[in-house]
C-alpha cells in the first residue's frame with residue numbers, strides 16, 4: 001500500500017506571494033472560463049474568487065477527501081463546479097483537448113512525480129506516447145496546454161527539471177511550438193512551504209496558447225531568477241533580480257531544445273557552437289555495482305564516512321598485481337582477491353585507496369549473473385581515466401581512476417587520446433567547466449549523458465603541456481602530502497578561463 005500523500009502529492013500552495021503572483025499572471029477578465037486541474041483544498045480558487053466572486057471556475061480533483069472539502073467550501077458558489085475525476089484520463093477533458101480547448105485561463109500546482117500504478121502508467125504512456133509518463137507534472141502541463149483556447153493563458157508552478165532534462169525534450173518542443181511563453185520565474189524549492197527537494201528548484205511558467213508556429217518561434221520571453229526571498233515575486237521590477245530575454249526560436253535550436261540560462265553569452269555560444277564535446281573525444285560510462293555491497297565491499301578503516309557499516313579489509317588479501325592480469329575480468333583465483341574501487345564523494349584530483357571489492361572468481365560470477373548487480377561497461381574497468389561523481393552538491397569535481405574499478409555513483413571518462421587525461425582532469429575541476437555543466441543541467445546531477453555534452457577545446461601543444469605538467473604536480477603533491485598548492489590550481493584555472501573565455 002502506498003500512502004495517501006505519495007499517491008496524490010498533496011502539497012498545497014500555502015504561500016500568498018506565490019498564489020498572488022500566479023493569479024496576477026493570468027490577467028483575469030470577467031468573462032473568463034477558468035480551470036483548476038488539481039484543486040487540493042482550493043487555494044487558487046479562493047484567490048480567484050477574491051478578485052471576482054462571479055468567476056467561472058471548473059475544478060477537477062482525484063482525491064475524494066479533497067473533493068469533499070472543496071464541495072463544503074464552495075457550496076454557495078454556483079459559478080464554481082467541482083468534479084471528482086482524473087485530469088489526465090478524464091474523457092470529457094480528452095474530448096475538449098482534441099477540439100482546440102475550452103478554457104481562457106488555467107492555474108495549477110500539479111502533483112510532481114505522483115506515484116502511478118503500473119496499469120495507469122501503461123495507459124498514460126499510450127495517451128501521451130512522447131512524454132515521460134513517470135513524471136506527472138509534465139503530463140498535466142501538456143494536457144492543460146491542449147485545454148487552452150487560442151490566446152488562453154496558463155500559469156503552472158512545477159519543478160524546473162523540464163527546462164533541461166533529456167526526458168522532457170518532447171514537452172519542451174510542445175511548449176516552444178504551440179505556445180508563447182510569457183514569463184518564467186525560477187527560485188529555490190525552499191520558498192514553497194513544506195517542500196525542499198534537493199534535486200531541483202521550482203519554476204512558475206506562464207504561457208499563452210498559439211496555434212501558429214511562426215508566432216511561437218518568433219516570441220521573446222523573459223526569465224527571472226536571483227530571488228533571495230519569496231516576496232520578490234510580487235515585485236518583479238526589483239533591481240536585485242536577474243532578468244534574461246530569450247527568443248523561442250533560439251531555444252528550439254539549442255541542443256535538445258534545452259533552456260540554457262546563463263549570464264555569460266560565451267557559455268551559450270560554446271554549448272551551441274563548439275566543434276567538440278567531451279563525448280567526441282572521450283568515452284563516458286557508468287561504473288560497477290556488486291548487487292550487495294554489504295557482502296562484497298570492504299573498507300580500510302571504520303573511521304571513514306559510512307566505514308562502520310562495512311567489514312574491514314585484511315591488508316594481506318589486497319591484490320596489487322592485478323594490472324598485469326589479462327584475465328582480470330573473470331576474477332582472481334589466488335588468496336589476494338580484493339581490489340581497490342573508486343567511489344563517489346567530491347574529492348578533487350586523486351582519492352585515497354579506501355575501499356576494496358571482492359574480485360574472487362566466485363564473486364565476479366555473482367556480479368555477472370545477479371539481477372541487482374551491474375557488471376556494466378567492463379571493458380573500462382582497470383583502465384587509466386577520470387572519475388566524475390554523479391552527484392555534486394556544489395561544484396563538479398573529478399579525480400583520477402588509476403587502473404581501478406569505479407562504482408556506479410561515478411561516471412568514468414576515458415579520453416581516446418590518453419595524453420589528454422591530465423588536461424581533462426584539470427578542466428573538470430575548474431570553475432569554467434562548472435559554469436558549462438550547470439548551464440547544460442542546473443541540477444546537482446552529472447549523469448554520463450550530460451557530461452558528454454560539455455564543450456571541449458583542446459589548446460595548442462605548449463598550453464596543453466603546461467596544464468598537464470601543473471596538474472600532474474598537483475596529483476603528486478596530493479599523493480605525498482594529502483594537499484596541494486592552491487595557487488598552482490588557480491593558475492591552471494586562469495589558463496583554462498582564457499582558453500574558453502568563460
Ligand SMILES: C[S@@+](CC[C@H](N)C(=O)[O-])C[C@H]1O[C@@H](n2cnc3c(N)ncnc32)[C@H](O)[C@@H]1O
Pocket residue numbers: 007008009010011012013014037038039040041042043044060061062063066085086087088108109110111112114
Ligand atoms: C500539489 S497538490 C496542489 C493542490 C492545489 N492546487 C494547491 O496548489 O494547493 C496536487 C493535488 O492534485 C490532486 N491530484 C493528484 N493526481 C491527480 C489527478 N490525476 N487528477 C486530478 N487531481 C489529482 C491531489 O489530490 C492534490 O490535491
